[in-house]
Amino acid sequence: MAVRHQAERIGLALTTAAGPLTILADVLGLLDEVSPNGIQLVTLLILTSVTMFLLLEVRRFEILDSVDRRLAALDIDGTAARLRQERYGGVERVHQEFPVNHLRTLIREADTEVSVLQTFIPNLHLLQDDMQHALTRRGDARIRILLLFPKSPVANLRHEALRSVHSPTPPVDVKVAIEHNLESFARLSAALPEQARARLEVRVYNSLPSMAVYRADDSYLVSSFLHGMLAIDAPQTEIKGSDTARGAEVQEELNTLWQIGKPVGLADWQHSIELMDFDNVNVS
Structure with missing residues (x-):
């Protein structure tokens, strides 16, 4: 789990850095050597990377939903009433x-x-x-x-x-x-x-x-x-x-x-x- 989180942080850092680097490369004309539409291609690659990163996070959202369902199933008012009666008379x-x-x-x-x-x-x-x-x-x-x-x-x-x-x-x-x-x-x-x-x-x-x-x-x-x-x-x-x-x-x-x-x-x-x-x- 620790390795996965470390990889996610590295991937997020690279994705974040890719934006300004791509703009700089386009200003210098370096992307013209890759493709006439180099900026569009790199932008697409960045968006794809971000999409993959979000998909990896879906599991965490599912866990949060599970926690919400468990909290909803708790009889909080009933528990409070029982504690009030048992501990505080x-x-x-x-x-x-x-x-x-x-x-x-x-x-x-x-x-x-x-x-x-x-x-x-x-x-x-x-x-x-x-x-x-x-x-x-x-x-x-x-x-x-x-x-x-x-x-x-x-x-x-x-x-x-x-x-x-x-x-x-x-x-x-x-x-x-x-x-x-x-x-x-x-x-x-x-x-x-x-x-x-x-x-x-x-x-x-x-x-x-x-x-x-x-x-x-x-x-x-x-x-x-x-x-x-x-x-x-x-x-x-x-x-x-x-x-x-x-x-x-x-x-x-x-x-x-x-x-x-x-x-x-x-x-x-x-x-x-x-x-x-x-x-x-x-x-x-």
């Missing part, structure tokens, strides 16, 4: 900032379920129209919201955790923020058709949340409750697939808190909250 990427536009699109296009687990939802005003769209467009998507019980001792703990000596503004009043969310969901519910209204469910839980979660179908955005920072301001881990290791873990947490949570009657959420009695205050 379903983690797609980590967003350094909350991807609100990405989440809005996921919510609007959700076919089965949108779920939110938060103490309160600071960015609800950005998502409310998309939730309404998901509930009213053709389909059976439901929305499940989990908020912290506003009278829970955890609300005070989270209020204190949001204090930051570096922030000139006072910390968020968690209890007031939760109640504001409940009022927003009450208005959303009242604006929905009856069938869509039944697919909007809000529950409150009296427990220490382990994570903040935004779910749309099989996509999850997960973050942590850090001191001095809202969960939406922390990095967001995007997870794909409830059957992946990380996705199953997050979904299990959603299911657990949904089971221990109490449903809020949005027609009169204040009265509904007043009637709630969490016998065992669980903050662990």
Whole structure:
């Protein structure tokens, strides 16, 4: 193979040099001694040499075609999904900032379920129209919201955790923020058709949340409750697939808190909250 490549390089060099040499020979009249049409003859010889050289390269082109066929036969997307599931537990990427536009699109296009687990939802005003769209467009998507019980001792703990000596503004009043969310969901519910209204469910839980979660179908955005920072301001881990290791873990947490949570009657959420009695205050 090395000998062939060396011969090809020599042949290409000679063919390249033949052009200017032929022109020089024609200017000097040397080609007249060969033939009256010497320049045409030599040109034909050069073209023939180039043609033969290209024919020798056809085999290489066939090899490239074979490589293309092999690549086309590979299930690249399937392999990527398998590696994502096996090695990364379903983690797609980590967003350094909350991807609100990405989440809005996921919510609007959700076919089965949108779920939110938060103490309160600071960015609800950005998502409310998309939730309404998901509930009213053709389909059976439901929305499940989990908020912290506003009278829970955890609300005070989270209020204190949001204090930051570096922030000139006072910390968020968690209890007031939760109640504001409940009022927003009450208005959303009242604006929905009856069938869509039944697919909007809000529950409150009296427990220490382990994570903040935004779910749309099989996509999850997960973050942590850090001191001095809202969960939406922390990095967001995007997870794909409830059957992946990380996705199953997050979904299990959603299911657990949904089971221990109490449903809020949005027609009169204040009265509904007043009637709630969490016998065992669980903050662990």
